[in-house]
Amino acid sequence: MFGGLREKLKAARQRLGGSIEAAAAKAETEEKAVPKAGSPATPSAPAKGPVTSTATPSFVEKVRVLITERELIVSEKDVDEALSELEMTLLESDVALPATDAIIASVEKNLVGRHRKIGESVDALVVNALKVALLDVLGSGFNLKEYIMTHERPVKILFTGVNGTGKTTTVAKIGSYLKKEGFTVVIGAGDTYRAGAIEQISVHAERIGIKVIQHQEGADPSAVLFDAVQYAQSHKLDVVLADTAGRFHNKANLMSQLEKIKRVMKPDLVVYVDEAVAGNDAVTRAFEFDKTVGADAVILTKADMDSRGGAAISIAHTIGKPLMFLGVGQAYDDILPFEPAKVVDELLDSGA
C-alpha cells in the first residue's frame, strides 16, 4: 500500500523542485542579462525551464558560484503549475477534494515566501513542506496494545462502518492479533441483520479459538452486545470486540440503532472501519459516523487492493482520528499496525 502514491509523489516533488530551480535560474539570468543559463539543478530535480546551456563550462561554473551565494524568495507564481500537478496526483490517488485542498494549501503556505539559500537543496525544502502537510493530516497513530494495558478491563471495542467494508473480517483479525498478544477476547455477533453474518463470525471465531456471544438472526443487536459485555465481566476477560451490521450514514433509523447500541454497551473505543479503495464518499460517511456515534480510531481494510491509499489521508483529515490498523489480505495475520511517521518517511524516502 502507498507504493503507487509514493511513486507519484516523487514525480510531483521533482516537478516542484524543478520549477523552483527554474525560477531561480530565470531570476538569475534576467538579472545578469545572460540568455538561458544552465540551471544548477541537483540531479534529482530536472529543471523544466530553460536548461539548454550554450555557454562554456567555465561560464556555467561562474554562474553557479554566483547563484549559490544568492538568496531566493519563492513566489506563488513559481510553484503554481507544479502545485496543480500535485493536486492532480493526490486526486488520482483517491485523496478526496477537501483533503487535497488542505494539503495543497499547507504546502503552498510552507513554500511561498520562504527565503532560501540557493545552495540549500530544493528537494529538502519541498520534502519538508510535504512532510509537514502529510503528518499534519495523518496524526500520530494509535497503539491498541498500550491502550488495553492502561485501561480498566474489559476494554469494550465497537466496530462501525457502512456495508461491505469488511467489519466482520476485521473483528476476526483483531481478535486473532490480540489473542497472539496474550489478551483474552470475546466477540459479540452484533450483525443480526445480514443473512449469514452470524455464521460468518462464528466460523472465524472457531478457527481462531475465541468465544462468540450470539443470538438468532433478527435479534436486537444491543441485547447481544450487552450479553457479550456481561460475559466478559463475569469471566474476567480483557477485551470485548463488538461486530455490528453495516449501515449507511443516511439511514436515520439504523444510525439511531447504533446510538442505542452505544448507550447500552458503553464502548471504550469506537472504531470506524472503511475500505482503502473508497473514493470521495469516504469523507462524507466518516464525517457522519463521527458525528452520530463518534470514532476514536480508524481501521482501513482492503489496503492490498490498492497502492494509493488516498482514503487514509481523506478520512484522517476529515475526522482527525488516528489510523490504527491496515487490513492487507484475506488471512488472519494480514493486519498491520499503522505508524504515520514511518509511512510518511517511506513515502518521501529520499530514494529520488
Added chain:
Amino acid sequence: MLDGLSSSLKDALKKLAGKTVVDRAAVDELVKDLQRALIVSDVNVKLVMELSKAIRTRSLEEEPPKGMNVREHVLRIVYQELVRLVWASTEVRLEPQTILMAGLQGSGKTTTTAKLARYFQKKGMKVGVICADTFRPGAFDQISTLCTKIHVPCFGNPQEKDALKITREGLEALKEQELIIVDTQGRHALEADLIQEIIDLNVLTKATHRWLVIDAALGQQASEQAKRFHEAIGIDGVIITKMDGTAKGGGAMSAVAETKSGIAFIGSGETIEDLERFDPDGFISRLLGMGDLKALLERANEAIKPEDVDVNAMMKGKFTLRDMYKQLEALNKMGPLKQIMGMLPMGNMQLPEGVYDVTSTKMVRYRIIMDSMTPGELDEPALINSSRMQRIAHGAGATPDEVRELLKYYKMMQRTMKGLRGAGSGKFNMQRLMKRFSGMQ
C-alpha cells in the same frame, strides 16, 4: 441517491442559464464546475480531463445548429458527452442464460445475486443460483437464506473448497432452470490465483453474461480493477451497488468506460426488491434534473395493478382525498416518495420540503384516519368542519390535530400536483428541451 452530483451539475448549468452571453469565459467556468463535480463523484481523473476537453472544444468550435441558441447548444453538448461517458445500457434478454458474477470483496455480489434472481423471477423465468464462494465463512448461509425467502433453488456446499467442482455439480443439478446465476467469491485484480479461478469458472459455465459488481463508493481504483477483470473474462456489464448511500458511483462509471460495456443494474437498498434497470438517457436526465419517466412507469407497472389507480390520476386536475388514499397505497408499493419524485420531470422546480417528511409510518396513520371518513368527505374534503373532525379523530383513535395535519398534507399534495401540471408547459421545460436534443443526436 446522487443528490450531491445532481445538484452541483444543476448549479453549473443554472449558472450558464443565468449568463447573458455565452462566451469563452462562460464555457471555461462551466467546464471547471463540471470538472469539480465529477471529480468529487469519483469519476476517473483522466476521464474527467478528456470529457471536459471535449465539451470545451466542441462548445467553442462547433456551430450551433439552426434554430438553437448557443446556450442550448452547450447544454446539449454537456448532455451528449455525459451520456457517452456512461455508455449504453446492457441488453438484458429474458431467455435461458448463465450469468457469472465478479467483483471485489464486499462490493455486494451475494446480495445482488439474490436481487437478480428475484428480478428475473418476477419477469416469469425459472431461476437457479450456484454459490461458488468457497472462501468466506457464512457465504452459503447468506445466499441460501435469501434464496429460500424467494423460493429460488440454490446449490452449494460449505464443506467443499473447490469452486469449480461445486459449479460443475451445480450446473448439473440446476439444469431444469432456465437462468442460472453463479455467485463467486470476492477477489481483486492483484490476486493472480483467484483471477485464474474466475477465468476457469468462465470457461466452465460458458457464461452468457459476465457482470462486474462495483460499490458506488469505489474511487479512482475502479478503472484499474475493471481493466484487469475485463482482460481476464471480458466483462459485458456493470452493476453498481450501494447507491442508497451518499456515494456518487463515479468510480463505477469509469469502470464502464474502461470495459466499454454498460451499466446493467443499479442496487439501491437492502431489501431484495431494491434493484433497478439502468438506462443511460434516464440516468443522465435524472442527474441534470430532467426526470426519468421511463423508470417511473416501469416501477409503477410492476407495483400497481391496473385496478388500483392509473398513474395519470396523479397528473389530472381533480385531486380528492380518495385519490390521495390510493396514491399513498400505491406509493407505498413503489418505494420512498423522494425516489419517486426524483424520477418526475420537474426541472429546477423545488418541492416544499415537507412533502418528503411523510414517512411510511405516517402514511399508515393517514390511511387509518381516512378510513374513518365518510365517502362524501373523501370526495369533498371541504366538508370537514370541526365537529366532523372530532368524529373522525375519535373513530381513528387519533387526535383532531392529526386530522388537521392530514388535511394540511392533502392541500400541499394538491398544490404540488397542480404545480407538476404547470411545469409541463413552462417556458424553461427541461424535459422538452432534452427531447429535442436527443432527437438531434
